[in-house]
Amino acid sequence: MPYLDDMRAILDNLQGLHRAVTGHGKQLERLAVASNANEQANLLTNGGFEVWQRGNGPFTASGAYTADRWRMSIGAAGTMSLTNITLTSGLGGATSSGPQVVYTHGTADSTLWQLLVLTEFPYLRGSTVSLSARVYSSVASAARLSLTTVGTGGATTYSAYHPGNGTWQTLMVSAPIPIDATSLTVDALRMSATGTHYVDNAVLVVGSVAADYALLHPTDDMARCERYRQSIGVDGGGDLIYTMFNAFATAQTAWFTPTYRTQMAITPTATLQGTWTLGGASALAVGGPTTRALYLSYTSTASSVSTAWNSANTANIVLEANP
Amino acid sequence: MAVLPIRITATGTVEVSHDDHGGSLPLSSLTFAKRIDGSDDPRFVVVPCPGCPAVSTHPISGGAAPEHVQRLFMRLALARRAAFGATANAGRAAVKRRVRLLVGAMDGAERWKLGADDDDEGDAPLDAATQNETEA
Numbered sequence: 265m266p267y268l269d270d271m272r273a274i275l276d277n278l279q280g281l282h283r284a285v286t287g288h289g290k291q292l293e294r295l296a297v298a299s300n301a302n303e304q305a306n307l308l309t310n311g312g313f314e315v316w317q318r319g320n321g322p323f324t325a326s327g328a329y330t331a332d333r334w335r336m337s338i339g340a341a342g343t344m345s346l347t348n349i350t351l352t353s354g355l356g357g358a359t360s361s362g363p364q365v366v367y368t369h370g371t372a373d374s375t376l377w378q379l380l381v382l383t384e385f386p387y388l389r390g391s392t393v394s395l396s397a398r399v400y401s402s403v404a405s406a407a408r409l410s411l412t413t414v415g416t417g418g419a420t421t422y423s424a425y426h427p428g429n430g431t432w433q434t435l436m437v438s439a440p441i442p443i444d445a446t447s448l449t450v451d452a453l454r455m456s457a458t459g460t461h462y463v464d465n466a467v468l469v470v471g472s473v474a475a476d477y478a479l480l481h482p483t484d485d486m487a488r489c490e491r492y493r494q495s496i497g498v499d500g501g502g503d504l505i506y507t508m509f510n511a512f513a514t515a516q517t518a519w520f521t522p523t524y525r526t527q528m529a530i531t532p533t534a535t536l537q538g539t540w541t542l543g544g545a546s547a548l549a550v551g552g553p554t555t556r557a558l559y560l561s562y563t564s565t566a567s568s569v570s571t572a573w574n575s576a577n578t579a580n581i582v583l584e585a586n587p
Numbered sequence: 588m589a590v591l592p593i594r595i596t597a598t599g600t601v602e603v604s605h606d607d608h609g610g611s612l613p614l615s616s617l618t619f620a621k622r623i624d625g626s627d628d629p630r631f632v633v634v635p636c637p638g639c640p641a642v643s644t645h646p647i648s649g650g651a652a653p654e655h656v657q658r659l660f661m662r663l664a665l666a667r668r669a670a671f672g673a674t675a676n677a678g679r680a681a682v683k684r685r686v687r688l689l690v691g692a693m694d695g696a697e698r699w700k701l702g703a704d705d706d707d708e709g710d711a712p713l714d715a716a717t718q719n720e721t722e723a
Contacts, residue, residue, distance in 0.1 A: 549642070551628065586649075586653070
């Protein structure tokens with residue numbers, strides 16, 4: 265019957281259309297997965313080396329913190345001077361902050377590294393991670409990346425060396441993390457020969473495929489860093505004023521509880537730095553910092569208004585919580 | 588940067604480092620932070636910089652420098668056993684266990700950084716951390 269044939273033809277068309285739409289949907293799904301793989305969250309803090317709360321250097325001491333969360337270690341008999349400069353490490357030569365490392369090799373490698381304590385990242389145990397970073401060097405076999413795990417079967421795994429051709433190269437390395445690992449050390453720059461080396465845009469992701477660097481919004485970048493180091497005010501900025509009104513006698517204790525912008529990773533060291541301006545007050549002190557707040561106290565020296573003010577030089581309260 | 592205790596000598600002198608300067612202090616001069624009732628809180632030690640007005644309050648779990656600060660607390664606990672709830676004749680191992688418990692209570696058991704063989708009493712330098720501490 266012609267009518268039935270028409271219906272069958274329409275049904276065939278509809279089924280074909282359904283297959284096409286479903287197939288297209290699966291393609292989109294696959295594209296989304298691929299995109300996610302390429303845009304996994306960077307497990308590093310300050311992987312772009314954009315935040316330098318401790319200043320721009322030069323940093324020369326082994327063990328020093330440089331850019332936020334990045335620490336330098338100098339191998340025996342070597343020297344290292346690390347400074348924050350503007351680098352053209354981005355794709356197409358885009359510029360951003362990053363470390364320049366003037367290095368003299370001794371008898372052992374030197375590194376710029378970040379420690380991940382796996383109590384903070386327990387889900388990494390038993391997985392494979394991949395590190396990538398942009399590296400520049402004019403010396404062959406001098407600069408590379410490495411990952412070091414501590415645990416049963418823990419080891420140091422190295423990337424290939426930068427070819428030393430005076431161009432920015434993306435280096436990559438992957439390594440498994442033992443199921444009982446306690447820490448992962450990420451060496452964004454491991455140096456084995458004298459020269460001036462540069463590194464930028466380090467990315468650590470779960471999986472055996474390294475990911476491209478994706479810039480964080482500055483607010484997010486700073487919040488990550490402040491989990492480990494933050495200042496309550498601006499150095500000498502006059503923005504912290506703690507006042508007790510109407511002390512009825514001298515030697516009264518005033519208490520204040522500044523809170524932090526970001527909860528810290530662990531209980532921090534709190535440093536009262538610089539010279540504070542004290543009016544009718546003495547013995548300014550910090551007590552009992554927790555991961556979220558601390559208390560500040562001083563003693564009145566007059567039966568009137570008393571004040572502590574960070575109005576001069578570097579006066580501030582600085583918190584440091586290093587894993 | 589925090590005022591860091593980088594070395595403690597056998598005679599009880601604490602050498603500290605702060606930014607580009609440093610100095611030394613007698614261990615006996617270090618005080619604990621005060622609670623709001625005015626009593627000492629032995630979970631926090633106050634370390635002033637001999638070279639500038641900066642003062643750091645370090646938690647027993649370590650804060651800015653866990654190895655250095657935990658060693659300092661070990662020395663403090665051995666010198667002031669009562670403050671840490673230990674009896675006057677408590678042995679070194681008992682004092683160490685008590686410090687370790689306080690570290691764990693504050694930031695978790697895995698925050699403890701001192702090994703069984705750590706020279707907590709000697710004058711071994713407490714240098715800035717090196718790669719060895721993370722690659723051992």
